[in-house]
Structure formats: structure tokens, C-alpha cells
Amino acid sequence: MKKDAIGDPLNRVDGRLKVTGRATYSGEYKVPGLTYAVLVPATITSGTIIAVDTKAAQNAPGVLAVITPFNAIKVPGYQPDVAKPIKGLKLFNDNIVYFNGQPIALVVADTFERATYAASLVKATYQKQPFETNFHKNLDKGVTPQNGNYKDYVRGQVNAYKTAPVIVEQEYIQPSEMHNPMELHVTTAFWDGDDKVTLYTKSQGVVGSQKAIATAFNLDPKNVQINSRFVGGAFGSSLRTWPHEVAAVQAAKMVKRPVKLTLTREQMFTLVGYRPYTIQKIGLGATQDGKLIGITHESHSQSAIYEEFTENSVNVSRFLYNSQNANTLYKVVPLNVGVPAPMRGPGEATGSFALESALDELSYMLKLDPIELRLRNYADTDLERNLPWSSKYLKECYRQGAERIGWDKRSSTPGTNRDGEWLVGYGIGCGAFGAYRARTVAKIKLTPDGNINIQSAASDIGPGTATAMVLIAADTLGLPADKITFELGNSAFPPAPTQGGSATVSSVGSAVHDACIALKQKLNTLAGKAPDSNEQIDYAGILQQHSLPMLELTQESKSNDNAQKYSMYSFSSHFAQVYVHPLTGVVKVKKIVAVVDAGKIVNHKTASSQMIGGAVGGIGMAMTEEAIFDDRFGRYVNGNFADYHVPVNADIPQIEAIFIDKADPIINPVGTKGIGEISLIGVAAAIANAVYNATGKRVRELPITPDKLI
Amino acid sequence: MNQFQYTRPAETGTAIKALTKDAEAHFLAGGTNLIDLMKMGIVVPHKLVDINHLPLKQIQKTQLGLRIGALATNTEVAESAWVKEGFPLLSLAINAGASPQLRNMATVGGNMMQRTRCPYFFDTTMPCNKRVPGSGCGALAGINRMHAIFGASDKCIAVNPSDMNVALTALDAMVHITGPKGLRTIKFADFHRLPGEYPELDNTLQKDELITGIDIPASPFTKNVYYLKIRDRTSYAFALVSVAAALHIEGNTIKDVRLAMGGVAHKPWRLATAEAFLKGKPVSEDSFKQAAQIAMQGAKAYEYNQFKLKLAPNAIIQSLKMASGLAS
Incomplete structure (x- = not known):
């Protein structure tokens, strides 16, 4: 019998399928009669489409349809008279162009190549309008979001930092950063009659996708089947259902055949969101002995003129440190661009780069060790919500991280630590991300062979959800992991939340835990024991004794009812060691140590992988990634995988992930808090701070490319 | 896709004739650049003359130094014991470029012929005098971070993207070219040209000429x-x-x-x-x-x-x- 499975370094339960190519992704399903759809992007940045010449495309070999705003069937959910019209871009519903790259037509053909060729033959005539894509020139058009969660925040006195004896007042820039998962966004859609539709689509939440498609086509959600069993990375780009997914369903209806629509890598730069360009002003004021008097954090962030996008870039400054005075302001700047989307560590990653850089600047002004400065301003309670933490071990993160990175080798004077020609620097960057838990339902089934199958409409965009769920079930049931299977990614399963906000293990794990407990109770009762007996259960035996073919039950786990009584966050403390070549500006990130307080860790192996992935994302954010507009045309000049630089293996050093691994007693029965976001939040600041420590050069505009250091 | 003819001659003479007869034909070697350009509609040839079967792959020691066939792959050259020993600079430069997969396909002649990576050249909706002569230079007043600081003109400020070319220029290589009028040999440094008034021309190769190989003279630059x-x-x-x-x-x-x-x-x-x-x-x-x-x-x-x-x-x-x- 297996006990205490939680924490085991279990290999991914679907690892073999993935590495042998037998895991079927959304673009790989062989549906009979499949057709291929290719989008035609607008080449203007604002205006209206006067006409689309589709004749050549329609006459091209293999073409089944060329869909434009002028011939598309109406999508019911796009119409203004419905109760809740779908937000965002309504593709092919009207002839307005809001941004360059917005699709103006969709070609469906019998092969991908023929569709691609025919798409190149589609020619549009436009009435151009003036447009704005330059963020800096349009800062004064920043508005407080309509979304009521982003009001100005004041605790104590506004701009109290200005009254302090020691002041940091700086501006930090995060450029637009693309999710760029390896798997392209792809949707395969087919109708069964007029009222049932099935999708294989890249999705972080099949229940959300089901709702969106049902709303768009005015269908009973039960008649919308969403499958997304395997996802090749998403990072937030598949949290919502995008207009092109609706268009694939629309096209399938029009050609009366299954349609597969795959975005090109270039289209991924305009159609599936990104971390928005953001300028942040930080004001920090402190006493001579390093006690914070005030924090001001003001953020202006890029948004789209046709849809507002918001994220929590300023929130971290309200609660991470013990300042009696804090105020934040958040505005969005609508431009002629595609709408952003949450990207791993949404908001907080951007915000923490600014706050943690500013804190580092303050530490040098005070001649105080950056860790000591953080300790002197350690928040023992959440001053924003005036609540106790459900758990917080950030001090322990500082201590272990400092030890592992070799903080004692750090020189407190920048530019003085050398190894040969290279300047050596050390930096710290911290982060926090809300620990959430949402309602989830799981179905558990015991079969006569003593095996357990659990189903829930959860997702796995890479972290190893099923593997974690198997461990939680193994632990709760006292069974070996190989007796248990967990299925996800199917909207027919009991509902689970979208995989976002680091909440999957907390939410789905709770439902799995509760379902296992309910099963045990039922079996104990059948066996004539007290329902909560902890004696070992003979799973197969009880079924046999009662001549049951199987035992199945569905269990709901609610969201956390302690959310009003406690403040729940995961915390991270990232450490970086960098080498900088003073003559060429070349930076080598030599080592990253990431220490996180994320509650109980369910699977140390997959959790470490997730931490490493987050650190790699942070290295990209810090060192290489930036989508650049030519504002004369409103087009990206590096919207492809050659010129937009995601980090390569050669950029990635040894990354060490350390878990405090103490269960949070409040949030959920397993005690997990989530690591998806905090694995990235704070990394960029740690690297930028290490670069400063090495060189004395403060880079406040990411990415830290060689030209900024010579 | 855009239809094109495809031929695969076995002899150099036949290959050149194929291009002499058809001004819009292109030689195809490793294809690591040309195929991308075709996919993006930047180059639309109606005939490809696949030269991969021509006997131009050899790397040989000569009295004067080393002769490298135009179809030797970048990997073969970079890994050649003779190159590593006698011309290590070339090996270092080649390995600094692209990725192993690309270097396995890309050839010496193809590398010499690769087009600029200027984004305005690559985006067919933007102006570029190199792609469409007379349409203007998008980079001149655009995002020109990657662009030239020497020898540019107001028609074009693009740069040659090759690493190999830099080493071959330094090593005083010579280029062997075959065309309808026979053989000619020019200095590597004279092969590529500055944009001047004709940025559409990257080099001095005539339309129906073929690079057959390069010579690198032996030098003391081995250490x-x-x-x-x-x-x-x-x-x-x-x-x-x-x-x-x-x-x-x-x-x-x-x-x-x-x-x-x-x-x-x-x-x-x-x-x-x-x-x-x-x-x-x-x-x-x-x-x-x-x-x-x-x-x-x-x-x-x-x-x-x-x-x-x-x-x-x-x-x-x-x-x-x-x-x-x-x-x-």
C-alpha cells in the first residue's frame, strides 16, 4: 500500500505518449472530410473594407469558400440585439478594421496548401483612416478602465514617499511580449446537423470554450462538445475563445464540412494576445534606516480600441511591503492594436519588475543589503485588505535563496566583482500571486479490478495536471499511483475552471481529494465501518462482496469560503547571478535560484519543471523578448520566430528550484497554493538587479540587450 | 501554391543553359533561404533549377590552399579537418551562424547568395527598394537597429546577414564562377556589392552565372x-x-x-x-x-x-x- 504519495517525484502519466508522438493535439485529429482554412490579414491599420475581390481565390483549385464580411453567415452572438453580445472583435461581422493583421477573409479549401495559395489571391480595397500605435505618443489618452476592479487605490497619504528623507522616483518599461507557445493555435470544428457542434481546439478551459461557442451560435451548451486533451503550451494565450475559433465554426457551417483553422506563427503575433507594453512610475520613500514611508505605483498599459484589457500590474505594491502609505493608479491606453491577453504572471510580472527594481535602487542609496531592506519592510499582515496571511514563508525564501546563489560573494559596490574580464553581479527579485480556488466537480469511478478513474473538465497546458491529480488521489485513497487514471480536457466531463491564475491544483485537486474521501466513506459504510475510518480499504473486495459492477460518484468542491478571512498568496524570491562583458555588453545569466512558498508541493518533479519553465520565461522577458512596431505602418517589424527572440537553450543557465513545501492550512485540504505564475514573477527584476550589481548600469527598459550596457 | 517548373540537371553546363534560357528561373541549392522567400511571396520563380546533383561538393587541398565546392554544406566545411587546421577562422564563423539543422542543409554558394534579413525586405506590404526597386527604403526612417553603418546609400541601408562571408572576406578567398561565356575568378571581396543606386543587386554575379567553388589561399592565420x-x-x-x-x-x-x-x-x-x-x-x-x-x-x-x-x-x-x- 502506498501512503503519503503527495510530494513524490512521479513521472508524467502522459509522458510516454508525449515523447513518442502518440499524444494527439488539436490539429492532429483525422476527421473524415476535413477541410483547411487560412486567414487573410488586413494590410491597413485602421479603416473600412470597401470591397474584397475574391474571384481569383474562388477560382483557384480546391477552394470551397472565401468568407468575408460581405458573405459570411451571421453569428447570432455577435448581434447587438442578443442579451449578452460577445465582447471583443466580431470577425467578419462588419467591415471595420481596427488593427493591422485583423483577418478580413477566410479561405477554405481541400488542402492546407491550396487554401494558403488562394488566400494570397484575395485582394481588398480599403478606405483608410488615421491610426495610433505608438504608446508613448498616446500616453495622454490613458483612461481609467471601465472595469471597476482597477480604480485608484490609496492607503494613508497619497504620494507620501515624497516626504521621506530618501527617495527613489523612476520609470520602468515593459515592452510587448508574445506568448509564443510552441504549438500554434488551431481549431478543428464540425457540425452534426444544425444544432450540435464539436471542436478540437487549443484551450486552457474547455468549459469556458463550450460556453463561448454556445453563446456565439445560440446553442444549448450540452450540444457543444469541446476537446482539448493535449495543449502544447499556452501561457495565457488560450484562456479565452478567440474570434478565429468562432470563425472556424462559422466556416464549418458554411461549407458543411469539418474545418481546421491553424494560425501561422506570424498571425500568432496579432491574433492571440500578448503581455502589453507598459510604462510604470514607482515612487519609494524611506527613512535613513530603510523603513518605507510610502509607495506610489502608477502604470499605463497598452490596450485595444475595440476591447479593453486590464491586468494587476500595480497591485503588488499595495501589499508586498510594510508601508503605511501606498497609492496606485492604473490606466489603459487604447491603440490600433490587437487586444492583449494575460501572459504568465499577468500584471504581477510587469509590476514586480518595476517595484523590485526600484527597491533595489533604494537599497544602494541606503547602502543597505537588498535582502536586509526587504526584511526591514517585511509585511506580517496584508495591509491592503487588513487581513492575516493564510501562510507566508517569504523570509525563509530569502534565506535559502541567498545561501544557494552564494549571496555572500556579492559585492555591495557595483562594478567591483570580476572574474577575468567579466563583471559578476548578484540580484534578487520577489513576487506574489493570489492563491485561488474555484468550484470544481470531479467524477470518480471504482471498477472491479480495483482501479480508479477520475474525470474532470480540467486542462493541462503543460504543468502535468493529470500527474498531480493521480498523486493526490493515490495519497487520499492509499493506493499506488498506477491504479489511478485521471482524464481531462473534455467538456462532457464534470465542470472545472479554466487553467489560469495558478489555481488548477488548488481547485481541481480539492475536487479530486473530496471525491476520493466521498468514495472512501461510501466503501467504509458498505463495509460496515465508520465512514471516516482510516483503516485500509479493500477496494476490489468490497465491490465483489456487494456484487457491484462498479461504484461511481460525483463530488463538488466549492471555492474557498475563507477568502474573506485570510489573504492568500504564493510568494517567490528569485536570485540571479550574471556575468557581464563590459566591452561588448554581452550578459550571461550564470545561475538562477528560485525559492517559492507555494504551500504543499504535490509532485516535486513536475513542479521543478514548471519552476524551470517559469524562470526561462523570465529570462526571455528580461533579456531577449520585445515585439517592435513600426508606427508608420502599424505593423510589427519582428513578428516572426527568427527576429522575435525567445531565449534559446544557450541562453539558459543552471536553474535551481527550491520549495518551502509547507502546507497552507487555510486554502484547501491538500494545502497547495500554486506555482504557475510566481515561477516567473520576480525573475526579470532579479536579473536586472544582478546586471546593476555587476556593472553599475541600471536598465529600466526591458529587454537587457547588449546595446544598453556599453 | 504558385506553380513552378522544376529541373534537376546533372551537369553544370545544362544548369547554366537552363538559366540562360529563362530569366525568371532560379538555382536551388540547400533552399534554406530561397524556399522561405518563396513561401512569403518575396521571390516568385516560375522555374527552379535544382543544382544539388552537380559535382560541386568536394573539399580539396590544392597547391595554393584549399578549394571548396559551392555545394559543400556549411556543416561539412565547418567540420572539415583541413578547414579546422588551416582556416579555423572560417570554421568559427560558420558555426556562429544559424542552427545545426540549417547548416546541415545550407551550402557555401547558397550562403554567399542569401538575402538580407531587413524586415522591410521581408514584409511585402512595406516599401523596399531591394525587393521592389523604386518603392522606397522602409528602414531609412524606420526601425533600423540592425542596419548598416558603412557603405549604405539612401536607397538601401540593409546588411548582409552571413557570418561565413565575413571570414571568407578576411581570408582573401577567390570565387570561381561559370557562365555562358566560360569561367571567371574574382576576389571574394568583390563578389558582394554596396547598394548604391541599385540595391536590388546584392552581388556581381550575372543572372545566368553559377558559383562553382571558392579557393582560400594558405595563410599563417592558423592559430x-x-x-x-x-x-x-x-x-x-x-x-x-x-x-x-x-x-x-x-x-x-x-x-x-x-x-x-x-x-x-x-x-x-x-x-x-x-x-x-x-x-x-x-x-x-x-x-x-x-x-x-x-x-x-x-x-x-x-x-x-x-x-x-x-x-x-x-x-x-x-x-x-x-x-x-x-x-x-
């Missing part, structure tokens, strides 16, 4: 060599600037030197005046600094590539330090 490539990520990125440095040192004196830069001009940029200055000078950081200053004479930057005016001389100094052993 003190370095290829320094400064880029935005550690691999699979084009150079912000690169420097091929080769020194022949006796005692502490520079007997001979070769210097060429990449990422700074429409062609690989040989630093002849800096070379002349360094000859006979002692191996010292001071010599290198002065040479770098000389090399930068005439440099001109644009809005987003001002940093190259500092990065380029720094890279020259650093490459010479690495080549000479002053730094490691």
Missing part, C-alpha cells in the same frame, strides 16, 4: 584567430556586429593581420586601413584601440543603430584581444 559575434541572444540570431580577426604574431609583433566585420554593411566589410595600421605594431590593447578607431572612420548611424558606433569598435578590440590571447 591567433577569433570570430566574435555580438547578438541579442546566444544562438540563432543575426549579428548586431561581428568581427573576424586573424593575426600572425611573431614575438610580440603583429607580422600580418586580417580584419572584417559583419552586420555593418551591405557586404562583408573588410577593415583594410586598420589592418595596415596594425602591421608591425606590438600586440597590445593600445594598438587594438587605435586600430578600432581607424576602422570606424566614415561610419554613419541612423536613429536606432547609434549604438553600433560604439559596439563595433569595442567588438574589434575584443576580437583582437581574443585572437591574440590578451583575453580569453
